[in-house]
Amino acid sequence: MPGFDFIVIGAGIAGLAAAASLSRHGRVALVEQEEHPCYHSSGRSAAIFVRSYGSGAVQAITTRAAALFAEARETGLFDALGTARGVMIVTPAGSAESGEAPFRERLTAEEAARLNPILRADRLDHGWWEPGASDIDVHAMQTGYLKLLRANGGTLIAASPVRGAEFRAGLWHVAAGGESLSAPVAVNASGGWADPVAALFGARPLGVLPKRRSAMLIDPPAGIDIAGLPMVVDADETLFFKPDAGRLMLSPADATPVEPHDCWPEDIDLAIAADRYEKLTGHPVMRMHGSWAGLRSFVPDENPLIGADPAVPGFYWLAALGGFGVQTAPALGAMLAEAVTGAATSDPALLAAVSPARIAA
The missing domain is CATH 3.50.50.60 (FAD/NAD(P)-binding domain)
Structure with a gap:
């Protein structure tokens, strides 16, 4: 050439x-x-x-x-930024992490559960709301x-x-x-x-250093319209979920050091994600519709x-x-x-x- x-x-x-x-x-x-x-x-x-x-x-x-x-x-x-979805950082009951950061507004546990009814107020201490977050x-x-x-x-x-x-x-x-x-x-x-x-x-x-992050798609809880719901991240940064094409994208927020390669999730990481989701929300994971992993690299x-x-x-x-x-x-x-x-x-x-x-x- x-x-x-x-x-x-x-x-x-x-x-x-x-x-x-x-x-x-x-x-x-x-x-x-x-x-x-x-x-x-x-x-x-x-x-x-x-x-x-x-x-x-x-x-x-x-x-x-x-x-x-x-x-x-x-x-x-x-035109890549969609309608504002918002992201909510939630502090589970008993967690030592606050979740406070710039651009966020404090929520009571009840307010967090109203914004995203997948959550239950009795399992939260409080939350933080960032309304300007949007899909890309x-x-x-x-x-x-x-x-x-x-x-x-x-x-x-x-x-x-x-x-x-x-x-x-x-x-x-x-x-x-x-x-x-x-x-x-x-x-x-x-x-x-x-x-x-x-x-x-x-x-x-x-x-x-490349680090593996895993994710999967699961069914949302029955009877909850998830289309406009915000992304949820726990304050300990061990879990997040968000609506994705009618289902929920769920991740254990893993960061496992690996050699660079075309990576795939480990079964244990997906099981950890399901367990954390169930403990945070009280909803069981009934079915997985697919899973994947990617590399996030850091110094x-x-x-x-x-x-x-x-x-x-x-x-x-x-x-x-x-x-x-x-x-x-x-x-x-x-x-x-x-x-x-x-x-x-x-x-x-x-x-x-x-x-x-x-x-x-």
């Missing part, structure tokens, strides 16, 4: 956003090891926009993403970003795992699948594979890695996105493009909080 200006490795939703943003500045090759984009974590996410989620740095990035979601809707790129249409984002990438002359190269990379004469020469690609800039947006991919480029791994401070590798020329990181990659993707892509082009407009303290140099120091 002819040369490119940028090679982005990984077509999860953050890699798609980065490729689309960079396509405004030059020709992009978006390289994906699987047959299609968003195969792994992005396609298996709870996909909800929650401003209170994550660290202070993540919340700042989420605030920027909110404006970019609105801009995408106004420009016709995509990941497919709309994927379609919009691919359309923009291709309109600007970019290319998606799927089913092409990176096999090797060499920097010479100011260019990265990358072997991916059966293709030989070259560009002065390579972006590592490879999710749980971020450290192994970095090693192919001669970069020091930064300790990006120890749980802030993302966005920006230039401190030691390897032309190599950039967009990794360690935890469970917030979908809701922050528009801002992540913009911040990465700004870092690559030297047009960074984000707060300096925020840039320092997400810089790969903080890990490499």
Whole structure:
């Protein structure tokens, strides 16, 4: 293939956003090891926009993403934020955790049960309500970003795992699948594979740890219309459930360290989820309609890695996105493009909080 200006490795939703943003500045090759984009974590996410989620740095990035979601809707790129669903953090009776956080309003146990009648007030101490949380249409984002990438002359190269990379004469020469690609800039947006991919480029791994999260679909309790109900998360962060296509998506909120792979849930994790749900709500899990798992990757401070590798020329990181990659993707892509082009407009303290140099120091 002819040369490119940028090679982005990984077509999860953050890699798609980065490729689309960079396509405004030059020709992009978006390289994906699987047959299609968003195969792994992005396609298996709870996909909800929650401003209170994550660290202070993540919340700042989420605030920027909110404006970019609105801009995408106004420009016709995509309309991905649905009607506000709301998310409720509930503290079970006897729990030591409060659940208090920015953007949340305190609820009595009775108020929590009225907002979501799957819950029972006698099993709760109190709750916290975040009304602005809303569902995210990941497919709309994927379609919009691919359309923009291709309109600007970019290319998606799927089913092409990176096999090797060499920097010479100011260019990265990358072997991916059966293709030989070259560009002065390579972006590592490879999710749980971020450290192994970095090693192919001669970069020091930064300790990006994939963790498995499991989920399943169950029937809702009989007689309860769940369509408009909020997502529920327990304050101990050991369970969440939300409406999903007429059923409930239920997760034990597991975070099991694993090697990067196409993961599937363990039976014990699904059993734990069912048990926790029954204890919290009093409703039995009668039937499971499907299950899945995805990888959520972290470094120890749980802030993302966005920006230039401190030691390897032309190599950039967009990794360690935890469970917030979908809701922050528009801002992540913009911040990465700004870092690559030297047009960074984000707060300096925020840039320092997400810089790969903080890990490499």
